[in-house]
Amino acid sequence: MSERSAAIQHHRNHLRLGWRVVVILLLITSVLAFLGVSAVRQDAAILLNSESIRELVTMVGALLVVVVALVGVYSVMVDFVFWEGWMQGLPDPRDLFPALDPNASGHRHYLVYLDGIHQSEEDHPPRVSEFLQHLEQAIDRDSLLVKGIEAYTITPVGLKSTPFGHWFWQRLFSLQEHHPNGWVRFLCSFCVQANNVIKVGISSDRRYGPVMNYELALKIARRLAAIGFHPSRASRVVLVGYSGGGEMAIGTAAMLQKLCHVPVQVITVCGVFSGNGDLETLEHVSMVVGAKDPVAALGRIAYPGRLPLLPLSNWNRWLTYGRLHRYEIASMSHNGNSGPFSRHYRDQVVAAICSELALTQAG
Numbered sequence: 001m002s003e004r005s006a007a008i009q010h011h012r013n014h015l016r017l018g019w020r021v022v023v024i025l026l027l028i029t030s031v032l033a034f035l036g037v038s039a040v041r042q043d044a045a046i047l048l049n050s051e052s053i054r055e056l057v058t059m060v061g062a063l064l065v066v067v068v069a070l071v072g073v074y075s076v077m078v079d080f081v082f083w084e085g086w087m088q089g090l091p092d093p094r095d096l097f098p099a100l101d102p103n104a105s106g107h108r109h110y111l112v113y114l115d116g117i118h119q120s121e122e123d124h125p126p127r128v129s130e131f132l133q134h135l136e137q138a139i140d141r142d143s144l145l146v147k148g149i150e151a152y153t154i155t156p157v158g159l160k161s162t163p164f165g166h167w168f169w170q171r172l173f174s175l176q177e178h179h180p181n182g183w184v185r186f187l188c189s190f191c192v193q194a195n196n197v198i199k200v201g202i203s204s205d206r207r208y209g210p211v212m213n214y215e216l217a218l219k220i221a222r223r224l225a226a227i228g229f230h231p232s233r234a235s236r237v238v239l240v241g242y243s244g245g246g247e248m249a250i251g252t253a254a255m256l257q258k259l260c261h262v263p264v265q266v267i268t269v270c271g272v273f274s275g276n277g278d279l280e281t282l283e284h285v286s287m288v289v290g291a292k293d294p295v296a297a298l299g300r301i302a303y304p305g306r307l308p309l310l311p312l313s314n315w316n317r318w319l320t321y322g323r324l325h326r327y328e329i330a331s332m333s334h335n336g337n338s339g340p341f342s343r344h345y346r347d348q349v350v351a352a353i354c355s356e357l358a359l360t361q362a363g
């Protein structure tokens with residue numbers, strides 16, 4: 001019994017020692033946690049004072065300005081490098097459409113969709129893809145919907161594959177998708193948006209816009225030729241531009257008309273455009289707008305050439321003889337759950353586009 005009692009006593013002492021260690025560890029952890037919270041509070045207090053916030057905003061603003069400037073220089077320089085032939089991508093327009101094969105089949109009407117500034121690659125986002133599927137099902141069999149054209153690059157590929165810059169954009173897209181820091185992902189996404197916004201600005205500029213618009217017209221014409229378009233068989237090309245794609249469509253339409261030798265018309269969906277393009281030879285421009293679209297409304301103010309105060313602007317001169325059809329959809333906004341690609345409004349937008357196509361049916 002004495003040996004058994006000794007063993008029990010030894011076990012009890014061991015348990016007491018274990019509990020003491022646990023208590024001591026809990027006390028140390030509590031003290032460290034208290035000190036850590038105090039330090040975090042001090043750091044947070046430092047960060048939240050007015051001087052620190054001002055410094056942080058200044059640094060972020062300066063970084064964004066530098067990034068936007070670099071992206072802008074890149075956007076302009078790539079256009080002119082392409083124009084000068086350094087990238088060997090500027091084709092002779094006389095070689096676009098070879099002799100017509102009498103056995104080849106083709107469509108009479110070609111609808112070319114140009115996406116908004118959110119586009120970062122040739123593939124469209126899910127909502128836009130669903131909208132385009134509905135539009136494709138609604139148009140007649142003699143019409144072909146052309147998708148996947150990256151409107152904000154001048155080469156036949158998207159940003160990820162552009163010569164002299166693919167390494168930069170691939171890295172940027174990788175950071176945008178996989179970097180754990182939200183600010184880094186936001187900044188990378190902002191760079192893509194900045195590139196596209198700058199492209200819209202260049203397109204609307206009367207000095208540099210014609211260069212980029214001609215290059216985009218060549219890109220569209222080459223895609224059309226690759227899918228069977230031929231001027232002797234087709235009746236028209238319809239450019240459907242969403243948001244900033246409306247500017248790209250209006251800026252490109254006249255040049256595309258000369259390249260393809262068929263009438264080109266424009267349909268903008270929540271379009272943000274300047275109206276500075278060469279519109280004299282265009283017969284039809286239509287607008288599908290949302291009654292609650294602040295972005296498109298702001299675009300009209302941002303481009304004063306569309307205001308009636310300047311009657312000699314390209315847009316207002318065209319309005320004196322042109323045929324502008326306007327389709328307003330009640331309660332529709334610019335994007336999101338109340339935008340043209342939402343399930344609530346996409347059928348109405350598709351119906352408006354089809355109504356315009358039927359109204360302006362060519363030959």
